[in-house]
Amino acid sequence: MRRLVVYMLLVLFALLCLVPIAWLVASAFKANADFHVYPVVPPVDRLTLANFTSLFTQMPFLRFMMNSFFVAGATVILQLFFSSLGGFALAKYDFAGKKAVMGVMLATMMIPGPVLLAPMYELIYHMGLIDSHLGLIVPGMVNVFGMFLFRQSMLSVPDEMLQAARIDGCNEFQIFWHVVMPVSRPIVGAFCLIAFMGTWNSFLWPQIILQSSDRFTLPIGLNQMIGVYEADYGAMMAGTLLAVLPVVVLFFLLQKEFIAGLTKGAVKG
Amino acid sequence: MPLRTARTAPYLFLAPFVLSFLIFGAYPIIRSVMLSFYITSGPEAQHFVGLDNYLHLLQDPDFWTAVRNTATFALGSVLLQLPLSLGLALLLNRADIRGRNVFRFIFFSPNLMGLVFSALLFMLILAPRFGLLNAALHALFGLPSTTRWLSTPSLVMPALIMVALWLYTGFNMVYFLAALQAVDGELYEAATIDGAGRWAQFWHVTLPGIRPVLIFVVVLSTIGSFQLFELAFLLLGNSSGPDQAGLTIVMYLYQNGFLGGDLGYAAAIGWTLALMVLLLALVQLRITGTGKEAR
């Protein structure tokens, strides 16, 4: 009996989570004229692909998408490389200044992002990167959180494994590349997902930096479309749906990485 | 660690990160402090004013409106979200529940949509006449379908809080569930043997067990809520809503710095925000007694 109540509560909340998403999907296939007629779901025979067509033929949606992929892809790869390499150094080597580096990084993590907007804008302005994708990518290279994530996870890579690699003929970078990174695959997957979601959804900074509409990323572009193509709700929902898809796909691709306990059983009897 | 190559290696590995950190992390922080002592007009024209920005801020009624709005949002979000998240996590953590992973995924799914795209979606869901919310309220409770959520001052904040609730409840629940699952099951058995009922178990086993995560989530949610921008900006636009009902601190920073061009004032707003967030976090840690334990 009690169990039934629990299930009902869970299902109720699940519905609350899913209904808006379902409505998004339905609206993406809803003709603009039908929005006022069928606020919830139109009959199946009235569903249309027109929104998607106008998205790609009349609006620069594809451009936004490409821009977003470029910016997010470049940012994630740079962040991944810098953070994992830095995290590796902090996790697996002893060297003078290590404590200081970690202390400074931790301290800066406490500072809320908006504090940096003004000086960063000034900096990017002086670097001549206003209204460019580089202006988004370059300041996004540093991911202190990611570096600590990698450090934390790489702490548990056994020293003997690194030593074995050294003996087997790896130089220090090859140890990182051939052993530590492959062993850290789950955390690499998790990091990529988090970093991708972060850049993909980044709004405030692109809103400040980007000016020309052919450079817009999806969040900026879609938001702008509301003003320009007034009341084209269908296209907006279709665009939103498509914009969300890459994250969902990536999530399902990388979900395995969390689960795979790769290091399990590799060390000790 | 042996040998010359292995001694220089960590420095080489850290170099790209540290260099870019110095340029895009450390320098802007220092520069931000300096900027906050200037009145600027765009990145080129600057005029030193000392602490004037801060003094002016304290008397700036718009700033205090922003603080009030932001605090309302933070309070509403944290007070609604976290108990709900914890409750759901407790339900899901029951041994007799099947389909735990499916529920967890569903609860988490709004988060996959992301803040920006959720805001775009809710712009239509909250719309009068054809929006889903009004349609649902009309169908279920017979409420009028013309409620203008985003243009009625008293409804703006509740609307924003609701969207945040939808977005983040499941996300926080994932944390709580993980924490609950990490509590040693034998503790419950021991407590049962010691005669503890459900409520006593929750109070003496569950809560202490998830305390670190609980505090972590409370502090992070508060800090995050105080940086509210995207949701308000996307739903309400540059104008920050009717009667400035949706004006938040970061929005005010944006308006001054990037619409008005006063980077100095923006920096001062930023540091004031940082200070408030820091104080809040300290107060929260103090209340929960975390500082004492560390000592």
Next chain:
Amino acid sequence: MAEIAFRNVNKIYPNGFQAVHRLDLSIADGEFLVMVGPSGCGKSTTLRMLAGLETISSGDLLIAGHRVNDLHPRARNIAMVFQSYALYPHKTVQGNIEFPLRMARLPAAEVKTRALEVARMLELEPLLQRKPGLLSGGQRQRVAMARALVRDPVAFLMDEPLSNLDAKLRVQMRAEIAALQRRTGTTTVYVTHDQVEAMTMGDRVAVFKDGLLQQVDTPQQLFERPVNTFVAGFIGSPSMNLITARREPAGGGPVLVVAGERISLGKGMETRFNLTDADAERVVCLGLRPEDVVDPQLVGEDRRLHGRVALTELLGREQMVYLDLRDGTRLVARLHADRRLKAGEEIAVGIDPARLYLFQADGRALPYRQG
């Protein structure tokens, strides 16, 4: 060819702890050398300095006559088997075995043939495509061996490679490793804290204590001619009895006073020592292995000790007898079990001077007789 030599090597860790003191040790090409000693005595440190995993604080390490102190491990061409095996969890067994060859940039075809060859030798062929996580402890151990063997290294280093296996497998692998080494003829340095392993496997055994090399010798020499009380007590199981003794001046050959009783050593020819009177003066400690305690009937009255049985343990045909001698000194004896002794019983045991070890005040053994 590839002789290895430590010349006055010291290791001081960054925290100031000196783990290895003035080590001088040469290992011949093709030799199987075992380093043994209690935990924390610096065996691993020594091995890791040899591998290049640990810096050498002072002194020289020579491989084939070249000083290699500052070479990265990859430049030393040394293979190593770790206690934890340290297999790469993301690579298959084959991937693990091939890895050192790939790092050496050998042609792909050769990499494959050599890996298969080694896999066959170690009977790993059926497991080649598995990941280490799915192997048993013994199988993982073999993969670790294979990864080391595949390389044709200057030397083969092993740090307690068997300590994670169960007792039965350990005995089996002990024999296999020894046989493998004989077959390949590769110089091998093997670290263990288990003296049985050391004595059964090594051509020579180096005994360490507190970072100091005590003695390097063949197992037989170690057993028969330990240089000091530490080696004497460490080698052999059960441990040698070390009992305070004192020379009593008397005519007709030296006599020792042990636990208040007199033991006649005879004319000196009967012991393994060159026992001049001057030497005999310096004796302070007598060593006697439990199995060397003899039936009192076999020796004269002047070579007996008396005591009360404190405890006995039956070991099949023999029994371990823990005896409290007259002055309370504990003596462990391994006696035939045809008559079970009981606690509290008063018995006599015989001492055969030929089987005694004699030590001086500083713990060093008296000079042994030549030949």
